[in-house]
Amino acid sequence: MTTLNARASRRRRSPLGSRWTPYVFLLPAAAYIFVFQAIPLLQEVYLSFTRTNLLNPTRSEWIGFDNYTRVFASSDFQQTLGTTAVYVIACVVGAVGSGLVVALLLNGSFPGRGIARALVTVPWAAPGIATALIATWMLNAQYGIITRALRAIGVDVGESGILDNPDLALPAILLTTIWQLFPFVAVVLLSALQSVPTELVEAAEMDGANRLWVFRVVTWPVIRPTVGLIALLMTIWSLRRFELIWLMTRGGPLGTTRTLVIDLYSQAFDSKQLGAAAAIGMVGVVIAMIVVVGSRLVTRAAEKDTA
Amino acid sequence: MKRVRIGVVGRMIGVLIVLGIAVFPIYWMFTTALTSDADLFAPEPRWFPDFGQFYVFVDALAEGPTLTWLANSTIVAIGTTVFSIGLGIPLAYALSRFSFKGKVAVGLLLLMTQMLPEALMVVPLFSLYRRFELLDSLAGLILANTAFVLPIVALVLKGAIDGIPKELEEAGRVDGARPLAVLLRINVPIILPSIAAAAVIAFFHAWNEYVFAVTFIFNKSLQPASVGLAGFIGEQGTAIQTIMAVAFMFTLPAVAFYLFAQKYVVSGMTAGAVKG
Incomplete structure (x- = not known):
């Protein structure tokens, strides 16, 4: 880009403008993100080292790492971490697995393929609030269609229903989340599958090669980077997901669906402990950063291996 | 040729199951909105919308x-x-x-x-x-x-x-x-x-x-x-x-x-x- 700069200094009204031009384009958005994301984030970092009450937030007291030590010592938070791990891993595995199967199903020729590819995205397009509402209704203890179906095949979910059952609430929320996510995975993988050399697949199948073998040897290497990328996205999204869980169970029953984000919100707005809430939030942000940096390192190492 | 046909039929069945799972909750939202109280609380669910109930949508907007x-x-x-x-x-x-x-x-x-x-x-x-x-x-x-x-x-x-x-x-x-x-x-x-x-x-x-x-x-x-x-x-x-x-x-x-x-x-x- 030095040539550009040199040209810019030679001619004042260079086509690309002066060397300040990119900053002029950048400034509005960067300033905006700074005010609405960076400053609030720094405030949260500060809050996490203080004792601050929601009702009297101007009087906060610096307590160093106390929030963090207290949070990590509490058994509730250990449950939160465990639930978060189960939730995130199950979401990623469930959504990527089911999405891959659906992508392979849709990646062939059959009548009505265009319509099928469009309709399959409906769960992803539906607003989260609406999804929470319909899921809650379908899981209703007396009249929910899922409860009725389970009862019809002889499965007893208890008087209070699935979402109030400590053993069933998390699986129900997981299935709802996977329902929401699998179309995204399927559509993205479907487009990745377009770069799989069809001649190779057809030739292998002509030779009577096993389908699973063809998938492993021909298809998988092509789509693997995309799968990794989607898994990373799903991890970050699942660490952030709030409204679906909050509206379906509020983290209950007995804290079995309380993920980090739910924990942080109820600490802030139910217990009014802004400092502890911020500390929990920071744990979540650090986990997300570790996941992102870790995945980058793994990708880079893999690239080096192939190079 | 016969193998290919079975492949297509199998694929279609799979696709239909997936589409059913994808669309059913939204369909059920619509159907529930158009179900009378009597049908809603009956022992057997009503599977199809009752368009005689369409006033529910009108009322939901008007009131x-x-x-x-x-x-x-x-x-x-x-x-x-x-x-x-x-x-x-x-x-x-x-x-x-x-x-x-x-x-x-x-x-x-x-x-x-x-x-x-x-x-x-x-x-x-x-x-x-x-x-x-x-x-x-x-x-x-x-x-x-x-x-x-x-x-x-x-x-x-x-x-x-x-x-x-x-x-x-x-x-x-x-x-x-x-x-x-x-x-x-x-x-x-x-x-x-x-x-x-x-x-x-x-x-x-x-x-x-x-x-x-x-x-x-x-x-x-x-x-x-x-x-x-x-x-x-x-x-x-x-x-x-x-x-x-x-x-x-x-x-x-x-x-x-x-x-x-x-x-x-x-x-x-x-x-x-x-x-x-």
């Missing part, structure tokens, strides 16, 4: 706050769209066409925003908003939503600008147009489809947003539909048919627009994640 909710959601969504596209186009252009000091830092900032949950940012934004009297205002929601959707919008648009050959711009520069004029006259018309897709993303991000709306809005007449609908959960007064009718009317535009913009949305979001 109660549904129209106000949808109007508030629309205002917030339009505001968020205009703001994020307006800020996103120059940002995308800077990231796509220039190399400058601090570009890596900007990229990191954008990546960072992807990791911040709204539920975490709601507390500091609340105190910021109290100071600047943005609580209880739709403008406050627009500003907060823009902050969260702007990075995604910018990455979608950057991907689109990356795809424009530089020669096109150079041809435009012969007559000595300034950078902003080049952007507006040459790049923007070419990337209109991607702008439309980014607008759909921004619009429905704001349409669906819940955490900020439920925390920053106290005045019931300013509630968007997401908060209004969420209020139905655990509340006993409203008939389930009405709830499902409102939920369906809230869902329909989102689904319709996403089907239309799907291709661009997906490619934009994955491109964004790659570059992040």
